[in-house]
Amino acid sequence: MTVEGCYQCTHRSSSKKNKYSEQWRAQSKVDLWKASGKVIVTKTVQKIPFQRLVREIAQEYKSDLRFQMTAVVALQEAAEAYLVGFIENTNLCAIRERRVTIMPKDMQLARRIRDECV
Numbered sequence: 001m002t003v004e005g006c007y008q009c010t011h012r013s014s015s016k017k018n019k020y021s022e023q024w025r026a027q028s029k030v031d032l033w034k035a036s037g038k039v040i041v042t043k044t045v046q047k048i049p050f051q052r053l054v055r056e057i058a059q060e061y062k063s064d065l066r067f068q069m070t071a072v073v074a075l076q077e078a079a080e081a082y083l084v085g086f087i088e089n090t091n092l093c094a095i096r097e098r099r100v101t102i103m104p105k106d107m108q109l110a111r112r113i114r115d116e117c118v
Helices: 021-036 047-059 069-096 104-113
Strands: none
């Protein structure tokens, strides 16, 4: 048997799944959502629980504070934008290490790169 004529030696499987295609597909979806201006997290972070969280944090500084609904919505949009950007950066750190799953060390690196307190 000669190696030159061996079909298995010359043929590589073309059905091999690209390891990173799912990562890049997810990243492109996030980019499309960002470009369209849609809020991504609003459906998961409801308004009333977020409002309770804002009031609870505000109680630590001063009691009897009142918030306009537009102020709470603005805080929620800012928090969502921060979280989306942070998770994107964390995901890029994981992709750089050739991993699919984000880890705490990716979050620490993303915060360090963003020049935030670690």
